[in-house]
Amino acid sequence: MSLLVCEGVTRRFGGLVAVDAVDLAVGEGEIVGLIGPNGSGKSTMVNLVTGVLPPSAGRIRFAGRDVTGMPSWRVARLGIARTFQMLRLFKSMSVRENVALALHPKLDGGLLGSALGLARPAAADRDARARADALLDLFGLAALADRPATALSIGQQRMVELARGMIVEPRLFVLDEPAAGLSPPNVEKLIELIRAMRDRHGITILLVEHVMKVVHALCDRVVVLDYGVKIADDDPDAVARDPRVVEAYIGGARKADDAGAG
Amino acid sequence: MRAFLIAVAVLAALALLPLAVAGGYLLHVLVVIFIFVILAVGLDLVMGYCGQYSFAQGAFYGIGAYTAAILHRDLGFGFWQTLPSGIVAAGLFGLLLGIPSLRLSGHFLAITTIAFQTIVYLLLTQWTSFTGGQYGLPVPKVGALTLFGWELFRVETVRDFYFLALGCMAAAIGVAWRLAHSRIGRQWQAIQDDELLARAIGVDVTRGKLVAFVASAGLAGAAGVLLAHYLQGVSPDDFAIWTSATVVAMVLAGGRASIVGPILGAVLFTAMPEVLRSAQSYKLVIYGVVMILVVSFLPGGIVGLLRRERRA
Incomplete structure (x- = not known):
């Protein structure tokens, strides 16, 4: 089908x-x-x-x-994940944050929960960061994880976009x-x-x-x-x-x- | 963790201050600062984190204050009832103002918020039968704060009120900090950076923006209720566009999207006119000049400057 x-x-x-x-x-x-x-x-x-x-x-x-x-x-x-013809990355965030953030909607524990600390975002965050790091390694970007995403070359930014899509499976x-x-x-x-x-x-x-x-x-x-x-x-x-x-x-x-x- | 310890130390010092200081004047200035901290930290959520320029914080402040006054007049509400009512009323109007933000951005949204601010101010001055017009309305002292019939605390003097305002400010900072550092805060920053991309990774931009507006307005509403009980009355001129512009200046000068920045901004902009008493009539001129200088040379505000120093 x-x-x-x-x-x-x-x-x-x-x-x-x-x-x-x-x-x-x-x-x-x-x-x-x-x-x-x-x-x-x-x-x-x-x-x-x-x-x-x-x-x-x-x-x-x-x-x-x-x-x-x-x-x-x-x-x-x-x-459905996507990349963009004209690269799109969050400019105020690091490479790792750009990739990890894509997971956030999936981990959404509800507003009230996260505001009251009930959703334990810290644990979910650690998990998201670990998964982002694993993918960045796979894409050859591990050394650049803490750099601002838009400071990378076009080729590297395309790889970040791919990693951002991949992380949500x-x-x-x-x-x-x-x-x-x-x-x-x-x-x-x-x-x-x-x-x-x-x-x-x-x-x-x-x-x-x-x-x-x-x-x-x-x-x-x-x-x-x-x-x-x-x-x-x-x-x-x-x-x-x-x-x-x-x-x-x-x-x-x-x-x-x-x-x-x- | 370090930030948390510093915050606790500062709050503890502020809590002990009245023991050392007899004068009511310093406490009065600090109460005003606490109220403006709540306003500025609230505005930081929508403007600093979510990137939606709003010149209506003064209007929500007024809605909170007048809700307290009117509910006291008509239903005899005390502080325990006026505080949540003011927060909810301002939050609902925040939701209303959030709706245009779904379609507008940048200057166009800013102009819409100015229009909203103006409408609220005109209602406060012109709808005399409901709001008391330029004379405003009386509001009682907070008096005895009771919980299930037990008296917790009596708020009669400036010193008593100082503790109440300090507690409210600490709670407001806590709420704002929690929101900004939770998933919704991260989503706000995504919305600010690139709305289309935020949507593409599954961020509900509509909900994100509305939550920012409601939370921001709700905090302003709390500040308004505090002011109403503190001054034992409300009058429209505290809630004019100048107040909104001042809060915007506090956030920008202190450093947006940092929580700490707006706190510093509120201290600076509230203390400055007190220090420069003789230059009172030039207050707004000085604000304007400071704003132009900050926006031109210090886009990250005081916090941005400190961060740069640390990195250098």
Whole structure:
């Protein structure tokens, strides 16, 4: 059964249709790539799936539950974690705090309890910090745990975002261009990390990516958007050969043919 | 732990002070400082921790004070009843003001809070039949504090009131400290840093902001009830926009999101006019200059300066 199902999801901004009746299914344990030229609606799709934006039409189901129009914080609590195309980290907090804080909503012992000291936040905090440290170690960030998060390099900040998502053991992890701004060796490392998330932790992944190498190395299936419309949904090789996809990316291929014929 | 020991030592010293000091004047100034500490520490929750600028702390202060006065007048409430009533009434209005904060931020929210502050002040001055207008309303002394019929403590003199205000301030600081250092406090800081990201990691931003506004207003309400019983009356001018601006200045100058900062700010801004008695008419000018200087050169306030020194 599919973990995430989008049926005819549409999002309009005024007169612009950013996402147009897209059907998208992501099976449990799959790594699905979401690609498309700039402005094709990938980021809007991510924001729809994670509840940042409500769809104008269509339905979204996650783990058998209708999550259409559900606010993003509740979607997050159901087990969808995400990273951001433009890095987002809490700037007043250290690397460790950024990662550990993601656990807080899960440990929520109620307001009154925590205010009266009944929820024993100290114990939960220690646990959250220990888990954050273990993950930072795994991501090669242990030495930077006490640094302000935004003082790190872009590549390191992307790793912090991944650790922040991993700590909650999400069922679905939506990665929005995780390879953007990474050096080639770091891209290799990223591929290994994402593969391990699925293979070792069983996390389902929806991967928005421009770097084709990453898409090719990881994805079981690739969905292609163009002007908000789904134009392909197949395995990576088949998608790469699809003439509609080639046209969307290279642009004007058919026109050139027409000119040649005429 | 060290902070806790320092706090206990300071409170103990303050509790013993009346034994050494005979004069009522110093005790009076300290009572006023205690009341402003409650206001400033309360504002720090919403402004320092949650990052929502509010120029309405004076209005909640007034709502607490007038709730005490009106409930005494109409229902004969004593301090044990006016204190919780004032906290609840101010807290409810805090909830009301929290609602626009869900959609507005920054300057727009600040302007909304100024509008709210102005409306409350106008109601206090103009709705004469209910609030007594410019003349205000009388409020009795606290008198005997009883619990299940047993008299615990009598509050008649300034010295008696000093102990009551000290206890209330300690409780308010305790509540604020607890909130700021619990999970909700961490969530406030997440909201202040990046609301969208806070939501993405599952923080209920709506609840976080509303709790901040309610807690902040509730503490201001408690301060208002104390003032009403202390002055044995309420009048609108204690709750005008100048009071709100002063409390904002206390938080900024002391250092936001630290609890200690607003306490230092309240001491500084309450003691300063007493020291500069001769310059009384320039009080607001001096406040304004201090605010501009602090915001320009000391964005972390006094606490930020101390932290920097320690690190250097």
